[in-house]
Each structure stands twice: as C-alpha cells, then as structure tokens.
Amino acid sequence: MFPILIFFHSFWRWLVLGSLVYSIFIAYRGKTGKLNYTASVNQWRHWTATIAHVQLLLGMSLYFQSPVVMFQMLDAPGKLLNEQTFFRYIHLSMMMLAVVLITIGSAKAKRQKTDAEKFDVMLTWFIVAFIVIFIAIPWPFSPLASRPFIRSI
Numbered sequence: 001m002f003p004i005l006i007f008f009h010s011f012w013r014w015l016v017l018g019s020l021v022y023s024i025f026i027a028y029r030g031k032t033g034k035l036n037y038t039a040s041v042n043q044w045r046h047w048t049a050t051i052a053h054v055q056l057l058l059g060m061s062l063y064f065q066s067p068v069v070m071f072q073m074l075d076a077p078g079k080l081l082n083e084q085t086f087f088r089y090i091h092l093s094m095m096m097l098a099v100v101l102i103t104i105g106s107a108k109a110k111r112q113k114t115d116a117e118k119f120d121v122m123l124t125w126f127i128v129a130f131i132v133i134f135i136a137i138p139w140p141f142s143p144l145a146s147r148p149f150i151r152s153i
C-alpha cells in the first residue's frame, strides 16, 4: 500500500501546483483586465480546492504508513532538522495550513458581491497558499528534505 500511496501523493503534487498556478493566472487576468467572473473561472476555483483536498487525504493516509514518520531515526537523532522532523512536523503543518488557506480563499471568493472582489480574494489567498506549498515540497533541490520529481510504482 505504501508504494502506491507515495506514487499518487508524489504525482498529485503536479495537479495541485498546476491547478493552483492556472487559477492564480486567471484570477490575475480577470482582475487586471476587469473581466467577468465566468462559470469556467468558478469551476477552476472549485476544482483547485478539490484537488488540494484529495492531496490532503492522500498525505494523511501516507503519514500513518511512512517509515520516516513512524520509526525513530538513528542516523541523526541529535540534529534539530532532519528528514524525520521535516515529515513529522514541518511538511504536515505547512501543507495543512496551505489547504486551509485554499479552502478559505475559495469559500470567500464565492461569497464576494462583485466580480472584481472575487478575483481579488482568489488571487491573494491562492498566491499565499502556493508559496507555502512550494516551500514545503521536498524538491530534489530542497535543503529541508529531498525526494524525486517523479516516482515510479
């Protein structure tokens, strides 16, 4: 089960990032171009939040199966920041925060009165969430913990 979960969790990050970047782009374009908040924009807002929620569920299932999280690491027990600290606390809390930001941003955008306000709220909350996610992903170049860009099962 663990290899399947980690494969999907790794792959799903690209959907999370892609939908978020596209939503940020259309919100920016809508705001600066004073465009209408169309049904298609609304669908993107909705699907971006849904994709993030799926990743949250995958992450939570993975959390209780990951050897890095479950077993005490012996190689660097005294280090303040090792891979275990990263996945146990930092990745978990930052990603949960990001999903909360996306959820609030999406819900608030929906409830605004004017199209300009909808674009504005969507843009702000999604940009902040994107920054948090980008920092908390274990990129191959990350100083916190590194994992590959793509996993194979």
Ligand code: HEM
Residues within 6 Å of the ligand: 006, 009, 010, 012, 013, 016, 052, 055, 056, 058, 059, 060, 061, 062, 063, 064, 066, 067, 068, 069, 087, 091, 092, 095, 096, 098, 099, 133, 137, 138, 147, 148, 150, 151
């Ligand atoms: C937007 C949300 C998230 C994104 C984009 C994301 C992304 C990633 C990526 C790219 C990896 C590396 C996968 C690999 O090894 O190839 C990873 C690993 C992991 N993530 Fe997430 N994650 C998110 C949320 C979460 C949440 C909320 C949790 C926990 C509740 C979580 C728990 C884990 C765990 C336990 C690992 C694997 C550690 C290991 O055994 O190597 N993730 N995540």
